[in-house]
Amino acid sequence: MQVFHTRSKVIITCNKRLSSYLAEEVKSLGYTIIRDFPTGVELNITLTECIKLNLNLRCASQILYCLNSFKANNPEQLYQQLVEMPWEELIDFSGYFSVTSNVDNPTITTPLFANLKVKDAIVDRFRAKKNIRPNSGADANKTVVHLYWKDSEADIFLDTSGETLAKHGYRKIPGKAPMLxxxxxxxxxxxxxxxxxxxxxxxxxxxxxxxxxxxxxxxRRPGLFRMNYGFMHILGYDEEVFFAERRILKDQxxxxxxxxxxxxxxxxxxxxxxxxxxxxxxxxxxxxxxxxxxxxxxxxxxxxxxxxxxxxxxxxxxxxxxxxxxxxxxxxxxxxxxxxxxxxxxxxxxxxxxxxxxxxxxxxxxxxxxxxxxxxxxxxxxxxxxxxxxxxxxxxxxx
Missing domain, CATH: 3.40.50.150 (Vaccinia Virus protein VP39)
Known part of the structure; x- marks a missing residue:
């Protein structure tokens, strides 16, 4: 999957009531917004273009690149769709991944169960194709896969941010009740x-x-204070693109x-x-x-x-x-x-x-x-x- 050079649906999330400020930021960087909603905006861009957004945005939380959209009425249908995807072309078998989700489906009582089905599908795919599997856990500092599942509509994303963008990286001492x-x-x-x-x-x-x-x-943009993002842990990542964008940040x-x-x-x-x-x-x-x-x-x-x-x-x-x-x-x-x-x-x-x-x-x-x-x-x-x-x-x- 050539995700770095393929256009797809990209969702940039933010905290509620920040979307109008996020939208202005995104437009000022030269991107076209397809739709906006209370907790984010939608674009149609490549994963490479997500790198620039990750380094520049002040109001965003996560930047999610859509890999697939499909119907799933229950966990088994979700699993069947996901196990068919070429995860071995996205995640290094010697690497590490985590799963996050936003789930509103009548068959799911806890998002943790949905996360487990996603993880199982990825692991089983690796075992079938490579006879080996990457490690997985809760840390968001490597590859992060995100599931959005509402009723029977499901989207599976790569979280190109990993750790939230809402924290800008310079505040080493938070103090008392700090504002995000x-x-x-x-x-x-x-x-x-x-x-x-x-x-x-x-x-x-x-x-x-x-x-x-x-x-x-x-x-001074938030990307000046951070050297690890989710996109860095996806197969096909070209670090020169990141360093070129970072040089632009320094020069401006x-x-x-x-x-x-x-x-x-x-x-x-x-x-x-x-x-x-x-x-x-x-x-x-x-x-x-x-x-x-x-x-x-x-x-x-x-x-x-x-x-x-x-x-x-x-x-x-x-x-x-x-x-x-x-x-x-x-x-x-x-x-x-x-x-x-x-x-x-x-x-x-x-x-x-x-x-x-x-x-x-x-x-x-x-x-x-x-x-x-x-x-x-x-x-x-x-x-x-x-x-x-x-x-x-x-x-x-x-x-």
Whole structure:
């Protein structure tokens, strides 16, 4: 199977509510989207083209290359279809593979059973053709086979990513309750930031928002921080294609920038973690870190940039009075010290959001894990409303 040079259905997945930002990324790289849906987009491309996407995308989770689509009403029919496929042309017999799945079939009570049938079919095919078999297990760091099976419709994919793309590889120290990198990138895409004006991030935690902002503004792509992908473990892989794409990533980094990115936190440990993560990402010299109360965060005058908070949400039920006071102080800080900026607060607690004391101009929908969240946008006018032509274009779903 010449998968690296054969066009097929490719599904790029993402977390729910990130698909509009993912779609913009994919189109900006020159690809045509066939359809989009709440958790991803569909293309028709070769596996070689998936290499470029894996290295460039900030909002994606997995990039899945379809090997076959077929009907299967039960596990035995699934097995029969899969055992006929030439797995020996895709997986090295001395290699290792794992199986993942997304299954909604009335004959299956647990996806683990579907995974087992896929694994059995691949192993039995190898035994019949080669009288030997590759090893298999749960690790996603080699060849990964993915099954999508809904009712009687089944698709079998090669997961060209392996480990999720939603983690960008620079955050060696996660810190307390960190925001996933793909979500952080999407929230920044949803703002009015032009990647030139000041970016201010009080309550920075482990620094993910500030680091992602610096990476975007300097065109540093996630592929710079990672050297292992699922596509590398598929027979026919040409490593020169990967290294050529990686050279492009290095060449397109914007080195001479006049950026103002400020990240502060009351916790010395959080700021130290942020600094270390920023250094791993190669952007530590582009971010000014400071230990202080968020209300003492320096905000450049006349910058007309963005101020972004990602505070604690507390429990949805039973709001804590301490957090209520914090949310009110955030509103006061933006109103008094951030005039001319666009303010943003990411929260999963609508009751606390009411304590901010400002009227949101937009409420942009996100999920953080399974928690229903909003990015609240506030236009912080400096005496007069900003003319419409001065407001950067935006994408995103309002609610």
């Amino acid at each position: 990198e793909a979500l952080a990138a999407s929230t920044i895409f949803s703002t009015s930031w032009d990647m030139k004006s000041p970016f201010v991030n009080p309550m920075c935690g482990s620094g993910t928002l500030a680091i992602e902002a610096a990476l975007m503004a300097t065109n 980094v914007i080195k001479n920038t006049d950026l103002t990115i400020i990240a502060t936190d009351l916790s010395e440990d959080a700021v130290e973690v942020s600094r270390k993560n920023a250094k791993t990402a190669g952007v530590d010299t582009l971010i000014t870190f400071e230990v202080c109360d968020f209300a003492d965060t320096p905000v450049p005058e006349g910058g007309r940039g963005v101020v972004i908070f990602n505070p604690e949400y507390g429990e949805r039920l039973g709001v804590h009075s301490k957090l209520e006071a914090t949310y009110k102080r955030m509103g006061d800080f933006m109103k008094q010290h951030c005039k001319g900026y666009s303010g943003y607060i990411f929260t999963g607690n609508p009751d606390l959001a009411k304590k901010i004391g400002l009227k949101a101009s937009r409420k942009i929908e996100f999920y953080n894990g399974k928690l229903d969240c909003r990015m609240l946008e506030y236009e912080l006018y400096d005496g007069s409303r900003r003319p419409e032509e001065e407001r950067p274009g935006r994408t995103g779903q309002d609610s």
